[in-house]
Amino acid sequence: MDKQAFSRRDMVQLLGVGSIASAVLPTAACAADQPKRKLGYAIVGLGSYATRQIMPRIKECEFARLTALVSGTPEKLERYGSEYNIPRTHRYSYAEYDRIRDNPDIDLVYVILPNSMHAEYSIRASQAGKHVLCEKPMAVSAAECEAMIAAARKANRKLMIGYRSRFEAHNRHAIELVRSGFAGTPALITAEHGFNAQPNQWRLDKPMSGGGSLMDIGIYSLNAARYLAGEEPAEISAMEYTDRSDPRFRTVEDRIDWQMRFPSGLIANCVSRYTSNHNAYRVTGDKGWVGLEPATSYAGQQMWVRANGKTEQRFVPALPKNQFVGQLDHFAECAMSGREPLVPGEEGLRDLRLIEAIYRSAREHRAVKLA
Amino acid sequence: MDKQAFSRRDMVQLLGVGSIASAVLPTAACAADQPKRKLGYAIVGLGSYATRQIMPRIKECEFARLTALVSGTPEKLERYGSEYNIPRTHRYSYAEYDRIRDNPDIDLVYVILPNSMHAEYSIRASQAGKHVLCEKPMAVSAAECEAMIAAARKANRKLMIGYRSRFEAHNRHAIELVRSGFAGTPALITAEHGFNAQPNQWRLDKPMSGGGSLMDIGIYSLNAARYLAGEEPAEISAMEYTDRSDPRFRTVEDRIDWQMRFPSGLIANCVSRYTSNHNAYRVTGDKGWVGLEPATSYAGQQMWVRANGKTEQRFVPALPKNQFVGQLDHFAECAMSGREPLVPGEEGLRDLRLIEAIYRSAREHRAVKLA
Incomplete structure (x- = not known):
């Protein structure tokens, strides 16, 4: 479990700190080399969206930095690990994925995998004590979304879905x-x-x-x-x-x-x-x-x-931050402050329920009434 | 029956005349004062669309002129009859409507009434031997549309629906x-x-x-x-x-x-x-x-x-003619040449069948397959 994250969140709640600015608490681990504490992102899945849109922009973040990579392709880990100065200890294959729990430099996990892998890799990240940002669609079924929400809740960690337009x-x-x-x-x-x-x-x-x-x-x-x-x-x-x-x-x-x-x-x-x-x-x-x-x-x-x-x-x-940076920073802020993300897992679940209704309606040639 | 119209159409068919230009045959009735023969329109219903959009533009027509008015309001007949120089013998109340059959100056009837009256006044115009241009929607049911088509066919007269955008x-x-x-x-x-x-x-x-x-x-x-x-x-x-x-x-x-x-x-x-x-x-x-x-x-x-x-x-x-003039002239040309209008009654019928399917689908909350 990420005890650091726990204690930060607890401190913020204890202090009743509302605004993000005051919620950025210095910690012993990073006070020396960074004026503001930045949470560490592990990127899971090194496809086009991760490597072309997300990773190049993390350096613009105010509250986050790139600290780890997860990929099934050793060449990608080597290439991007080298490019982003990620030590070998912070590069993971999928077989090694659960070991992220032991890495205190990883606070946040951003799941950018094929849709069918979202649920598994998000749930395992929650179980490893990490806050999870997951690309949309949240999963391939509403049932998977519900399991993801339950896992994050059980771990007492945040879960957010990558609806970047909300930050545009x-x-x-x-x-x-x-x-x-x-x-x-x-x-x-x-x-x-x-x-x-x-x-x-x-x-x-x-x-x-x-x-x-x-x-x-x-x-x-x-x-x-x-x-x-x-x-x-x-x-x-x-x-x-x-x-x-x-x-x-x-x-x-x-x-x-x-x-x-x-x-x-x-x-x-x-x-x-x-x-x-x-x-x-x-x-x-x-x-x-x-x-x-x-x-x-x-x-x-x-x-x-x-x-x-x-x-x-x-x-x-x-805006001061583009949509990618805004999203990445917002989630880091939520993890730090304990605030609920603008687009939590429940938002992804609502879309998946509607997606299921859309498919059902098209298949059955009838309107579907929603609860 | 409008013998003149019959004979013109028959002549055109007899001569095998294809183009509109050559189909404009001089007649004794108008050769003196008009370089081209113009067919006469009776406007049925003197509401806003008729009086503001259609009637002011008929004078721009190459093949048509305004020759009669039909209205239930004596004041409108007086006002527009006077404005457009329509003799009292060519102004009709609805009670007098069927007498249009005896007026050789009326070749074409343009029905611009409330929707529920389209079928009746179009059918009566067909039965009076006139070509009928009817505003859209053609009628309030597909069944009415079918009756209108049958009446025009029986009278051997043209039937067109006022889809003016096709001339824009x-x-x-x-x-x-x-x-x-x-x-x-x-x-x-x-x-x-x-x-x-x-x-x-x-x-x-x-x-x-x-x-x-x-x-x-x-x-x-x-x-x-x-x-x-x-x-x-x-x-x-x-x-x-x-x-x-x-x-x-x-x-x-x-x-x-x-x-x-x-x-x-x-x-x-x-x-x-x-x-x-x-x-x-x-x-x-x-x-x-x-x-x-x-x-x-x-x-x-x-x-x-x-x-x-x-x-x-x-x-x-x-275009050389705006959509209103283009529509009015096209129908006059069709009446003269015997050609089928661009937007005949069958076109209005198709829309009414779909309108009925739209209402049914909304009412029954299901998709409707079309024959």
């Missing part, structure tokens, strides 16, 4: 504008995500991915519709089309679009595709609309709004 | 771009239409309108999805929400959105609203997209396209 300036501003009533009462959300999937990758192998475009990119439409609506859907209806003669789609779906009716009467029309490019959403109310296109890309978001019969682009100032 | 430059160019493969193989169509309905009008009274936003404005989403797809849907799934405490919506629906799956695998997500403004569509394929916003307004359409990763506005040159 345009998305945050869109939510604020919608909540402020800029567009009036929201009546329609359209959310569209898709791209042309490259062949021969784990995402197209259902045992690894748990599903097709919906699990991979459609989840952005789903999650955005929920954070823009600010309420949970009451009914869902989906329609799927997949050309099974396309070798990419032998086991996973290509096109799956769905409608969600929310208790307020808001209806969301969502799109998920593996054969065309889409990255946009729009919230329309009785007074106008707020939209992003692209909406959830790594960078380059653009906001367009309409009010008083006029459509215009709206400049959104950058 | 941007819509025509959008269809051409999509067909040319500009966006690749179409995979997704989104089509959204809606506005804030004003209270106290026949459109909100189901016995008059036959339905709510879907009958009135959502039909633009439906029809556009079909003309952009160039195929007919195989399955339809709809979701409705209406605040029945809103006095506008005691008998008709507000929000009704639906998905349509086409045989090619194209899925269309369509929106119909009476409480928010929408007027747009977009066709996305594997190579890019083509979109209009606004798409089906009286004027001011704008086209946006995306190809090779770049989004840009595309200027579409105006």
Whole structure:
């Protein structure tokens, strides 16, 4: 167990410290060489997203640093271990994974594996006493999500899902504008995500991915519709089309679009595709609309709004931290302060329950009412 | 029976005349004062659309002129009869309607009445030997549409539905771009239409309108999805929400959105609203997209396209005739030449069958497969 993390959290709670700034407590271990205490991330899975998007940005973090790597490929451990100055003692194969519990430099584990491995490697990290940040989709079933939440709770550790758009300036501003009533009462959300999937990758192998475009990119439409609506859907209806003669789609779906009716009467029309490019959403109310296109890309978001019969682009100032750094730091702060993450495991579970309902609706050609 | 119209059509057929230009035959009745023969329109129903959009533009027509008015309101007959120089003998109350058969100056009847009256007044016009242009929705049920088609066929007269966007430059160019493969193989169509309905009008009274936003404005989403797809849907799934405490919506629906799956695998997500403004569509394929916003307004359409990763506005040159004049002249040409209209009664019938399927799907919370 990570006693250090425990004691920090307990101290913060004991002191009743609310703000993050004051929650950054100096510790004996790092007070000498670092002005602020930084928690250590182990990255689990050294694929493209980890190595190209996440690892290069950890150095920009205020509250976190990269301290360990986990991979099944020795060459990757060697290459990235060397590049990021990770000592050999802090490089792990999957067989050695459970030994992270004995490494006090690892406070946080970021699971960036194929979807079907999320649950196992998150649960084992929780059991090793680490706080877990897990990529979306949280897992390949709601049942797995529930097990992950239970494991983190039992270990008294945090669990967060990598919904990075919640840390992105345009998305945050869109939510604020919608909540402020800029567009009036929201009546329609359209959310569209898709791209042309490259062949021969784990995402197209259902045992690894748990599903097709919906699990991979459609989840952005789903999650955005929920954070823009600010309420949970009451009914869902989906329609799927997949050309099974396309070798990419032998086991996973290509096109799956769905409608969600929310208790307020808001209806969301969502799109998920593996054969065309889409990255946009729009919230329309009785007074106008707020939209992003692209909406959830790594960078380059653009906001367009309409009010008083006029459509215009709206400049959104950058946040001090980009979405990747914001997410990584937020989770470190939560681990330090004991605060609940903005997008905890329960948020990932809600999406997986809806994903299951979307698949069921498409399969059974009927609407699914949600509890 | 309108013997003149008969003989003109017969002559054209007899002569095997194919082109419209050569089909414009001079007649004794008008050769003196008009360089080209113009057919005469009777406008049935002097509401806002008729008096503000249609009647002022008939004077721009090449092949048609305004020759008669039909209204239940004597003041309107007096006012517009005087304004448009229509002799009293060519002004009709509904009680006098069937007497149009005896007026050789009426070749074409344009029915612009509340939806529930379309079938009756179209059928009576066919029975009076006139060619019938009827506003959309064609009627309030598919059964009524079938009766209208049968009546026109029996009378050997043309029947066309007022889908004016088919005569609008941007819509025509959008269809051409999509067909040319500009966006690749179409995979997704989104089509959204809606506005804030004003209270106290026949459109909100189901016995008059036959339905709510879907009958009135959502039909633009439906029809556009079909003309952009160039195929007919195989399955339809709809979701409705209406605040029945809103006095506008005691008998008709507000929000009704639906998905349509086409045989090619194209899925269309369509929106119909009476409480928010929408007027747009977009066709996305594997190579890019083509979109209009606004798409089906009286004027001011704008086209946006995306190809090779770049989004840009595309200027579409105006057609020699605007959509209103284009529609009015096309129908006159069809009546003269015997050619089938671009949007015949069968086109309106298809929409009504789909509208019935949309209502059924929303009511039964299940997808409806189409024959």
